[in-house]
Amino acid sequence: MxxxxxxxxxxxxxxxxxxxxxxxxxxxxxxxxxxxxxxxxxxxxxxxxxxxxxxxxxxxxxxxxxxxxxxxxxxxxxxxxxxxxxxxxxxxxxxxxxxxxxxxxxxxxxxxxxxxxxxxxxxxxxxxxxxxxxxxxxxxxxxxxxxxxxxxxxxxxxxxxxxxxxxxxxxxxxxxSPEEHDRIFAAVSHLPHLLAYALVDDIAAKPHADLLFQYAASGFRDFTRIAGSSPEMWRDITLANRDAMLAELDSYLAQLGKLRAMLVAADGAALEAVYANAQRARHAWISAIEASEKQSQSGGD
Amino acid sequence: MxxxxxxxxxxxxxxxxxxxxxxxxxxxxxxxxxxxxxxxxxxxxxxxxxxxxxxxxxxxxxxxxxxxxxxxxxxxxxxxxxxxxxxxxxxxxxxxxxxxxxxxxxxxxxxxxxxxxxxxxxxxxxxxxxxxxxxxxxxxxxxxxxxxxxxxxxxxxxxxxxxxxxxxxxxxxxxxSPEEHDRIFAAVSHLPHLLAYALVDDIAAKPHADLLFQYAASGFRDFTRIAGSSPEMWRDITLANRDAMLAELDSYLAQLGKLRAMLVAADGAALEAVYANAQRARHAWISAIEASEKQSQSGGD
Known part of the structure; x- marks a missing residue:
């Protein structure tokens, strides 16, 4: 039945x-x-x-x-x-x-x-x-x-x-819980969408935008793929999850403030530490995804 | 010869x-x-x-x-x-x-x-x-x-x-010119790398990082792909192109400041305008790339 x-x-x-x-x-x-x-x-x-x-x-x-x-x-x-x-x-x-x-x-x-x-x-x-x-x-x-x-x-x-x-x-x-859900997705999905939209809009507004886009390559293409998403849908998501997104945006702005200070100080060791930590964390994440995909394949359905 | x-x-x-x-x-x-x-x-x-x-x-x-x-x-x-x-x-x-x-x-x-x-x-x-x-x-x-x-x-x-x-x-x-080159690549390559590294490092530093990574999906994977790049190489690029990167970072921070104000004001129309402009610009860019790839293929070599 x-x-x-x-x-x-x-x-x-x-x-x-x-x-x-x-x-x-x-x-x-x-x-x-x-x-x-x-x-x-x-x-x-x-x-x-x-x-x-x-x-x-x-x-x-x-x-x-x-x-x-x-x-x-x-x-x-x-x-x-x-x-x-x-x-x-x-x-x-x-x-x-x-x-x-x-x-x-x-x-x-x-x-x-x-x-x-x-x-x-x-x-x-x-x-x-x-x-x-x-x-x-x-x-x-x-x-x-x-x-x-x-x-x-x-x-x-x-x-x-x-x-x-x-x-x-x-x-x-x-x-x-609904609240956990919204906090998690603000961090790993909603904020990245806002950041990608913001970057493409920022570049498009520059007087030499055509020249810039001419030299944008595959890294830029992947980084901004989510800026190809529906503006109406993401406007609604942004408004619906505003509080959690604001918290994540402020955390990210504080992080960019730290990186800006490293740039100003030409602190190569500090920059490399952030980059290396990000690379490690991303690598661990991708490995975990691949392992779980392999497991679910061998488990069958 | x-x-x-x-x-x-x-x-x-x-x-x-x-x-x-x-x-x-x-x-x-x-x-x-x-x-x-x-x-x-x-x-x-x-x-x-x-x-x-x-x-x-x-x-x-x-x-x-x-x-x-x-x-x-x-x-x-x-x-x-x-x-x-x-x-x-x-x-x-x-x-x-x-x-x-x-x-x-x-x-x-x-x-x-x-x-x-x-x-x-x-x-x-x-x-x-x-x-x-x-x-x-x-x-x-x-x-x-x-x-x-x-x-x-x-x-x-x-x-x-x-x-x-x-x-x-x-x-x-x-x-x-060398200066034009560096300004262009600061905008379309070097800053995006810094932004992707910054986001992954920011998330990895949170107490509930494991939970966050568990729900990160394909949008996050593409957005952060460039954070898998060599930290040493990107430390060197960041230091070598520091002035142009600082200028681009400050432009982007001003843009995020505007988006933050839209979030605080729950200004859906303004958010949608930024998102829609970014989507349009990215679509035009992808179309131009595809047209030029088609042209270079039909030109043959």
Missing amino acids: PLFRQVAIFGVGLIGGSFALAMKRAGAAERIVGVSRNPATLARAVELGIVDAGAPSAEEAVRDADLVLVAAPVAQTGAILSAIRPFLRPDAIVTDAGSTKSDVVAAARTALGDRIGQFIPGHPIAGRELNGPDAAIPDLYVGKKVVLAALPENRSQDVERVAAAWQHCGAVVHRL | PLFRQVAIFGVGLIGGSFALAMKRAGAAERIVGVSRNPATLARAVELGIVDAGAPSAEEAVRDADLVLVAAPVAQTGAILSAIRPFLRPDAIVTDAGSTKSDVVAAARTALGDRIGQFIPGHPIAGRELNGPDAAIPDLYVGKKVVLAALPENRSQDVERVAAAWQHCGAVVHRL
Whole structure:
């Protein structure tokens, strides 16, 4: 028997569409319906076989659903949850795929009220440079982390069912509180995006920008790859995770202040110590990733 | 007739070794001798056929050479030039492959004195993540830029011959003054290296570093790839190009100050404008690179 009878997915692009494809392949969902603000997107998702049907309204999407995944831009989460609340079955589980969690939880509390226990916040750490239903692939989550940021109000068997759904997609489930999640991702994802955008914008604003870009090479290309991401999405993430990002930015500015002083003093030993420590830490990190990838491959799925 | 009768290469690793392999393949050098501080490295370069022979001294390397390439770490350039000066033929051309140019020119003026006209500063914009003779490949420079930062004392026919050597390696030759070169590379290469090292060191120093690295994903991996570079090499580059790097760092710190104020004010429109401008500029840059790569491929060689 499939894990879920009917899954409703709000947002049938890369994230929601890949979840649908993976759940179907695993036989973990009997039927999947999609919802999108954009009728052409929804039609395309149906055409590609990502969802079994498009639902014309929130009511039709969720009234028979035992799992709802919100995979729309984070800023829409509150409105979607408000729209589905009146039609949600008492035994339905709702989860999301947003890149920030504290703000999503706050929006969910407002939107769902005393039904907040049905909402289990989640964040799959996976992506591609492409978007939309055509970018969806069943393998997107294989070997990737999914963070579940469960609430005190959640029933543990519901959390286990959401975890099982992601495991059916090939993902490795981790647990963090919403606050831990946001502090961690401010450091390793949100701040780096801001730094990359800031550098490219700074260079583009210089009078000799064309000359500079002419000599930018592969190191610059990799360093700034994340500055090719969606400005709207990252504006929302920046605002949603503002406090944690400010803390990380201030820590980084203090670090740059120290490096600036080393430059002024021409302190080669101090600069080399920072560079060498960073190189070592990065090397250890990459080695750990590669070891864990090897392990998950030999473990099979 | 080959372009050069005897080429002497100081430093037979990735950069010098790849130059040797490319020059030989093009039939542009009759004989290539290598010099290295490390006897095992030199023996390996001979064994791999990168150089025809290892020279046991600077004198033996250069007394019959009509081209000398210094492809050793930048900080050694002055000492190498001082060592070869007494033995340099009057018609020999000397060039280098250092990542900074103003400091190299200053060291060359001191080392070569009235023979400075024989030194034509250069910088091939190419690399791999590997080092040493085993990393050398004849294709390293194909389609890559080489900057020549000629001096007023250089004879134009000598500059042309160095340009021709790099063209035989498949490279595209550009001309900049040493000062222009250093300002440009401070912005698009040297500062990004410092920023990446700074971020990884900052994260590694936090008490919950292990947890942070555990959730770092592909965006972080690309952003910090250049923090895997050699700390010694980048210490030298940082010190050698200190003034230009300080200017770029201060420009970037002012930019981060503006973004910080936008964060504090929760000014989504201003943040989105910076992000969107960066995304546009990066997209235009990538498109220009791809167009020029397509053009150079269809031009063939």
